[in-house]
Amino acid sequence: LYMTGNPRLTTNLELAYAPPQGFGGRSSFHWEAYNYVRDIPAVQANGQPATTLPTRVKSQDLGSLDLQLSYRFNDTYKVVFDVTNVLDKKYLGNGAGSWAQGNYDFTFSPRPPRAFYLGLQMNWDN
Numbered sequence: 001l002y003m004t005g006n007p008r009l010t011t012n013l014e015l016a017y018a019p020p021q022g023f024g025g026r027s028s029f030h031w032e033a034y035n036y037v038r039d040i041p042a043v044q045a046n047g048q049p050a051t052t053l054p055t056r057v058k059s060q061d062l063g064s065l066d067l068q069l070s071y072r073f074n075d076t077y078k079v080v081f082d083v084t085n086v087l088d089k090k091y092l093g094n095g096a097g098s099w100a101q102g103n104y105d106f107t108f109s110p111r112p113p114r115a116f117y118l119g120l121q122m123n124w125d126n
Contacts, residue, residue, distance in 0.1 A: 088114035
């Protein structure tokens with residue numbers, strides 16, 4: 001049983017390398033595969049079949065990728081450079097307003113736009 005408008009499959013993959021000293025890195029990929037939003041014949045407001053509308057409508061699958069490069073000096077200090085939402089992909093959405101407004105199209109991103117971060121991690125518990 002699938003609920004329309006919700007992901008039928010969500011996948012998270014992460015690959016990381018964190019040596020005790022030197023360069024390391026991490027890549028993180030998130031994917032959502034969607035169900036059909038509508039899987040029945042479309043009907044007009046007056047109840048007549050809408051023969052010009054598609055029977056099956058499916059939301060786009062969504063994906064995002066994050067990358068990190070790091071350098072560990074020792075057990076105490078580590079510098080990290082993160083790039084979130086590397087692909088910064090925009091997707092087409094479709095919404096429905098009132099009958100007077102009709103349908104409207106828009107673009108959206110499932111995550112905030114691409115961003116760059118530089119950080120210093122310090123562990124003084126050692």
